[in-house]
Amino acid sequence: MDYFDLYKARCEFVGTSTSENRVINMKDNIERDFQNDATYRKAYINFDENNTIDCRYSEDDADLFKKYFLFKPSDSDRVINGMYITTKKGTFLISETNMSDIYKKAEAYICNVNLRVKGLPDMPCFADNTTYGVKGLKDIYYYKESDKKLKIKVQANNITLKYFEGQRFLFGSNSKFITDMDVKNEWVCYNITSKDFIVLDNQYVLELTKTALMPGKDDFINGVAWNEENSVLNSLEKEETNKEEVVENSQTIEPHMDLKVTKLKGGESLNIKVQPKSAELKVVGENIITEKVEDGLYKLTAKANKKPNVVKVSLVFDNKEVIKKGILIY
Known part of the structure; x- marks a missing residue:
C-alpha cells in the first residue's frame, strides 16, 4: 500500500474524504499565514473602528475604482454585500462577494x-x-x-x-x-x-x-x-x-457564529458566540458535549476518544440552517 492509499484509508477512518481533508488543511494554512502576505491589510467594518477584520487587498488594472479583497476563512460569514470596509487606502463599498471552498473574495469600489x-x-x-x-x-x-x-x-x-x-x-x-x-x-x-x-x-x-x-x-x-x-x-x-x-445594515445583525477552529482534542473546550442571540447552535455527532451558557454563548467540550470523528456544527435562525461547519474530534 503506497502513501496515498494510507492517507485515503486514514481519511475514511475519521469520516472525511481526501478532498475534504485537503480543504481543512488549506484553511488552517491560510489562517496561520494570512498576515504574512505583502498585500495584508487591517480594516474595520461600517465605520466601527472596534469591529476589525483581516483582509488582503489587490488592484484591478483595468478599472481605476474597482478593488478586490480576500478574507480569512474564519471571517467569511462576516462579509456581506453592501458592507463598508475602511483601510488606510480609503473606504470601500462591497458590491459583490463570491465564496470558494477556502475563502471569500469581494469586489469593492472606492467611495x-x-x-x-x-x-x-x-x-x-x-x-x-x-x-x-x-x-x-x-x-x-x-x-x-x-x-x-x-x-x-x-x-x-x-x-x-x-x-x-x-x-x-x-x-x-x-x-x-x-x-x-x-x-x-x-x-x-x-x-x-x-x-x-x-x-x-x-x-x-x-x-x-x-x-x-x-x-x-x-x-x-x-x-x-x-x-x-x-x-x-x-x-x-x-x-x-x-x-x-428595507434591510437596514446599520441595525440588522447578520447571523454569525464565532467558530474559528476545525479540530478539537479530547478534553478540550471552546466557547462559541452566536449572533443574533436568538439564533440556536446545533451540534450533531459523537464525543461532544454542548452546553448553552447564556443567550448568544455556547460551550463545546470534546470527550476523550480512541476513534476520531467529525461533528456537524450549524447555526439555526428563523427555523433555517444558515451556517454549517465541521469539527474533527480526535
Missing part, C-alpha cells in the same frame, strides 16, 4: 464622494458616469466630466432610506472655505431621478441628473443642497410606511 444632507450623517458612496458612455478623466472625481447623468451606489441603511426622488445634492470641492465667487467653479448639483433597492446586495443604486445651482438657498460653505422642506417631510412619511421592507 469617491460623500452624500451630504442637512440633519443627516454624511454617507460615503461610489459615484460614476461611465455607464452613460463618458470616460472622463483618470481621476476619482469622474462627475467633473459628467454627461449630465450620474450613477451612485450606496449602502441601504436607515440613513439612505430617507433619500427620495427629486432630492438635490451638491458635488464639488472639499474645501471648507468657499466664497460666492467660487460657486460656479467649485460646485455642481444633481437630483435623484431613480432610486432602486437591490434586496440581495443591500445597496441603493441611485440615478441622478444634473440640475441648476440655487445661490441664496444652497449652502455652499458646508456643501449641502437646498431641498423643499415639505417635499422632504412628505417623502419621509411615505418611506417610513415601507421601512420594514
